[in-house]
Amino acid sequence: MKYDTIIIGGGLSGLMAGVKLARSGSKVAIISSGQSALHFYSGSFGLLGHAGGKELLHPLEAIGSLPAGHPYSKIGAESIPALADDAKRIFADAGLTFIGDASKNHFRLTPLGLCEPSWLTMDDYATCENPSETGWRKATIINFKGFLDFLPGFLADGLKKHDLPCNYAEITLPAIERLRRNSSEMRAAAIAKVLKGPVLEMLAAEINRAAGDSDVVFMPAVVGIDSEQPVRELRSMVIPKLLCVPVLPMSVCGMRSQIRLRRYFEQLGGTYFLGDNVTRGYMEGPVLKEIETANLSGMSLQADNFILATGSFFSQGLAAEPDRIYEPVLGADVEAPADRSLWCGKSIFDNQPYMQFGVVTDRDFHVMFNGVPAGNVYAVGAILGGSNPIREGSGGGVAILSALQVARNIIAAGRADMSEAQA
Amino acid sequence: MEYQIKNISPNNLEQCIKCTICTVYCPVLAVNPDYPGPKQAGPDGERYRLKNPEFYDAALKYCLNCKRCEVACPSNVKIGDIIQTARIRYDKRPVSLRDRMLASTDFMGKMATSMSFIVNTALRMPLTKSVMDLTLGIDHHRSFPAYSSETFESWMRRKAPDQSRFPRRLSYFHGCFVNYNNPALGRDFVKLMNAIGYGVSLLEKERCCGVAKIANKMVDEARRDARLNIGSIRKAVSQGRPVIATSSTCVFTIRDEYPHLLDVDNADVRDSIQLATAFINRLVDEGRVKLVFRKDYRRRITYHTPCHMQKLGWSIHSVSLLRSIPGITLVPLESSCCGIAGTYGFKKENYAYSQAIGRELFDRIIEAGVDLVATDCETCKMQIEMSTGVKVENPVTILAEALDVEATMKANGVI
The missing domain is CATH 3.50.50.60 (FAD/NAD(P)-binding domain)
Structure with missing residues (x-):
């Protein structure tokens, strides 16, 4: 050939x-x-x-x-x-x-709550132009019950350094509970495979309930395995700004x-x-x-x-x-x-x-x-x-x-x- | 100081870096949380099993043996082989009557073709289906493929045109499905090969490739059949005849599962065992053969890559040949498992998982709006036809149908 x-x-x-x-x-x-x-x-x-x-x-x-x-x-x-x-x-x-441009670095939020300089970041993720002026006033960090590859405590500790007050909420859904039957295989990709269609609506409702008066919600990056569409759908239904934070591999965005x-x-x-x-x-x-x-x-x-x-x-x-x-x-x-x-x-x-x-x-x-x-x-x-x-x-x-x-x-x-x- | 330089573990077990890429691409794990997944069932579990066989987990039976984990693995760990070897070595439960029946494709085929009318009628009856579901655990949603009244072998012996007049020769490993259920594919293969100057002979003796027996742990029987097949293949190859099959799973089993799972050595003949489309496409690519197609053949087609074809890495051959037919519009289709995995999907306990695995593929096929799906695997054909209502054919059948036989014969100097 x-x-x-x-x-x-x-x-x-x-x-x-x-x-x-x-x-x-x-x-x-x-x-x-x-x-x-x-x-x-x-x-x-x-x-x-x-x-x-x-x-x-x-x-x-x-x-x-x-x-x-x-x-x-x-x-x-x-x-x-x-x-x-x-x-x-x-x-x-x-x-x-x-988002991002070669002429000027922006900053991505790491799972430890630090801000690292970056060139391009996927639109799903939490970024800011200036770590000392993030524009975030009050955050809610959510995680899925039983998901061990995301550590909200570390993230909250890091965000405290930016004087950002954080709530934490644990969310579960029937589709997520089913995954917990195989707890050691409950990784980002497994969650992403069930977060689609009507499950997204249920998730959005849970996030809105948990967010209270927060203006920003950080969630583990576990949505949208083969397209951006589910992230967009979820964002359109969540009232505060919804931003993803990287989790342990396999990376859904990857x-x-x-x-x-x-x-x-x-x-x-x-x-x-x-x-x-x-x-x-x-x-x-x-x-x-x-x-x-x-x-x-x-x-x-x-x-x-x-x-x-x-x-x-x-x-x-x-x-x-x-x-x-x-x-x-x-x-x-x-x-x-x-x-x-x-x-x-x-x-x-x-x-x-x-x-x-x-x-x-x-x-x-x-x-x-x-x-x-x-x-x-x-x-x-x-x-x-x-x-x-x-x-x-x-x-x-x-x-x-x-x-x-x-x-x-x-x-x-x-x-x-x-x-x-x-x- | 002495170093161990090379990995010496069987199936590259030690090369696993626990990255979990395999688990993302496992079709079973996505639908069945009771399956531990390829990493746990494979290299992780193997470390325990090597210490103590008691650690064997019966849930390994949910593995489809699709080998998509191996295709995904960046470290070349033979994950699927580790899992299947463990099932063979450690699962000591007796083989049920149902599993024996499903796996004995040769025996069942022989019985059924001898009274095909009665068997086909009976197998279509809802009552028979319910009885088989209740007593044997063969899911009532499934239809057995109709048995032919005449086997392909007997057609070859009695009715096939004279094969000795062609300049080149090959042996055809037809497999059980062609022999008992779809002899038309075998006849298409003969037509196609004759047109490009190859005479087709049967192997001296052919048994089932053994894929179903391996999946159902009838390993001794599978090994006996494998030895017999390799003996026949060796004979054909020594007489200058390559051995060509039309089923991707038969080819995969004979080439790779024989040495890996059954300890049947085939190194001397492995390269001579080829899939029809791979064999023909190579000849076309090297300019040694020319296919001429009818002007009036028009079809909108998509190609489904069976799991074992994905593992072989040969879908390029089938796709290239189909693309070379001028009247075909080929719609791309992303490769994913159809869920049947041979006898797996026939079992009552697997039926729901089988359909859940294939769901995405079925939707994509229906959405593609094609006249026909092409695929090199017979059980994928059954599954896709049942689940989408779209007709499925082997690429060889499509090529044979689209072929201008006379013009092809002329172009290749056969007439």
């Missing part, structure tokens, strides 16, 4: 690259070894929240001073605003509504993002192979000609371009053995010290060097094999080295913007080829 581009990895960066390419009319396939890290999504994407030990309000201003190996430096500070706008358009077309982006990709004509693994790649000099997968063994998958979007250690895009760190799919070069003692900081709160390890690429994100950049293999997303997603609050931004940058370059090169051929 022949494609214009094959993307290995079906999470956020793979899907963004896939959608961008498919929008331009390319024939694209995504191969995903299972469901992605989007299922652990907080509801917000960070562009750059912290740099040089400081919290940032204007991330674009700080991007110019990042080290040369940082993915943003490779994209180039001047290209980022346009890519960021493009990302918002793509999300909107996929049916995902975000699943919604995954489902929506994949559906949009497929509507654009893309092919998504779920649950398959790339078993080998055939290189001819610096060019990857074709790959083989476990499910489609014996059948070659050819493409003009390949994008490696397999993620970091968590998604097994990078793998560690006692004496080496490597890229397991294609065997690309990885930048990581051989000395194991340099991989980790001593305390979990120290800077962790392994967070910055990744495959080696040139400035256009061409992947290096034995020091030579491949002509048609790119890396995007968490597999890239040079950034520290946790310290910087940049994971979402790197995944989205590197994917769009590579897709843009592939599209531009294709156009150049075509006009050359025409000439």
